[in-house]
Amino acid sequence: MKELVVISGKGGAGKTSITASLVVLAGKSVIVDADVDAADMHLVLPLKETCKFPFEAGFAAVLDTSKCTECGYCREVCQFSAINEKYEIDHILCEGCGVCAHFCPSGAISMQLKTCGDWFVSETPFGTMMHARLFPGEESSGLLVSRLRQEARARAEAGAIDLCITDGPPGIGCPVIASITGASLVLAVAEPTISGIHDVKRVKELAGFFRIPVVLCINKSGLNPEIETEFRKWAAVNKVPVVGEIPYDSDVTAAMMAGKTIVQHSGGKPSRAISLLWEELKASLELGGV
């Protein structure tokens, strides 16, 4: 089973629009929306939710008022001001360190597994999709991404599906690391801007650290020819194949407004460019039969 992960150094580079079109062109894959802080693949891929599971990570303090003598010791030892004067615990402020439970003389506080969000299995016309919603203020997105990928792999193996396509989170933090470790290929999507080049450099460094090959797709090409030339030079020197260039075109916005993928919305220039990109990716992934 091959895993293609699409990432960008920051949000708004067009990563999700391109990934959704690749999913359509692949026809059959297991899909992961790993952008768990701002999942949006469902906006362009029609899906039917089939299962929903709680995502539990870390611990939170829970106070049993029937045992509490209101001695105030827990408030003194909590470094995060998570316990108020009425001895209510604010679960957004609570870091789950367990200090209050350890020192409570009455045994009134216990540490319990915390539900940080939900994850879902849904069916799309192009394959099963794993996606999630992290509750506001929760920070376990790396763990949640790992969970989604683990489930995706299991389902791909069970269904003898030889491709998994992941829409990764933006940036280069922990959730991105969780989305690329062990992947077959990283597709970096970037706009031709100074910050776009900077972002791709960081992506290349990160993927290089994990020894994962990186290929590049320049999105909104034609906007800035000078920077694109610089981009291509950098890519050549650093041995990052440029496998796609998606022209800046109103078709992309029109597809988004229509809630469709670019390749389904029209056969215009961006659509044709994404089809070429898919052919290149198939070759890079050695998926001739897909």
Ligand code: SF4
């Ligand atoms: S330390 Fe224990 S008994 Fe004292 S106020 Fe806190 S929960 Fe109540």
Ligand code: SF4
């Ligand atoms: S677990 Fe730690 S952060 Fe949470 S209320 Fe207790 S002492 Fe404060």
